[in-house]
Amino acid sequence: MDTTNRFLTVRLGFLWRFSGVGPGCLLGLLSTVVLGASGAVDRLGVGPSLLIVAAVVPVVALPAPVSFWVRADSDGLTLSRALLRRRYHWHDITGLDMAFGEDPDSDAPRLTMRLRLTTTPAAGRGPLVGVLGLAPGHQLRGTEPRRLADLFTLLAAHGVPLAERDFADRVLAAHGLPPLAPGPDPTDGR
Numbered sequence: 001m002d003t004t005n006r007f008l009t010v011r012l013g014f015l016w017r018f019s020g021v022g023p024g025c026l027l028g029l030l031s032t033v034v035l036g037a038s039g040a041v042d043r044l045g046v047g048p049s050l051l052i053v054a055a056v057v058p059v060v061a062l063p064a065p066v067s068f069w070v071r072a073d074s075d076g077l078t079l080s081r082a083l084l085r086r087r088y089h090w091h092d093i094t095g096l097d098m099a100f101g102e103d104p105d106s107d108a109p110r111l112t113m114r115l116r117l118t119t120t121p122a123a124g125r126g127p128l129v130g131v132l133g134l135a136p137g138h139q140l141r142g143t144e145p146r147r148l149a150d151l152f153t154l155l156a157a158h159g160v161p162l163a164e165r166d167f168a169d170r171v172l173a174a175h176g177l178p179p180l181a182p183g184p185d186p187t188d189g190r
Contacts, residue, residue: 025057027056027057028053028054028056028057031052031053031056032053035049035052035053069081070129070151070154072154072158075089075090076088076089076090076092076093077090077093077115077158079115079127079129086127088115088117088127090158090159090160091118092117092118092119093115093116093117093118093158093160094116094117094118094120094160094161095115095116095160095161095162095163096113096114096115096116096129096155096160096161096162096163097113097114097115097116097126097163098111098112098113098162098163098164098167099111099112099114100134100138100164103133108133108134109133109134109135109136109137109138110131110132110133110134111131111132111134111138111167112128112130112131113128113129113130113131113132114126114127114128114129115127115129116163129151132148140167140170140171140174146175148171149171149172149174149175149177152168152171152172152180153172153177153180156168156180156181162180165180168180
């Protein structure tokens with residue numbers, strides 16, 4: 001069977017973080033002021049005016065998740081967020097960086113994953129793949145989604161080195177999958 005044109009999509013829905021809620025609320029407040037100042041509330045009535053304001057918040061907030069669909073084929077990887085798609089060829093991807101840190105708002109432990117590209121400067125930041133909440137001490141919660149394991153398997157199958165192989169192997173083991181095959185150390189200056 002010819003699999004040249006086949007692709008695999010991994011939906012990283014577990015990484016959603018609604019970053020548009022704040023701007024949506026601000027725009028809702030601005031809509032309230034505009035409706036009141038223009039006299040539209042008098043013409044439409046209070047009920048329809050409130051529905052208009054209530055509709056503004058989700059319209060702005062929902063299209064702004066920080067989440068990706070990762071689609072891979074024989075030529076490369078496509079990251080899709082909301083309606084934006086970015087395509088990266090396999091030969092341009094030099095690794096997946098995984099940085100453990102804390103959420104600036106809640107100090108909760110998290111993992112930030114970014115692609116490392118040939119065009120990414122050494123101190124630069126590559127395209128964001130996602131942010132995942134972790135248990136204290138940056139340990140697995142035990143409920144990491146299978147899609148994260150699928151992402152690690154997909155990247156490793158295409159020779160993309162993972163920065164935190166031991167973390168990836170623990171995620172794979174949690175889902176009964178074999179560990180990644182030994183490969184080059186992605187921190188060797190590649």
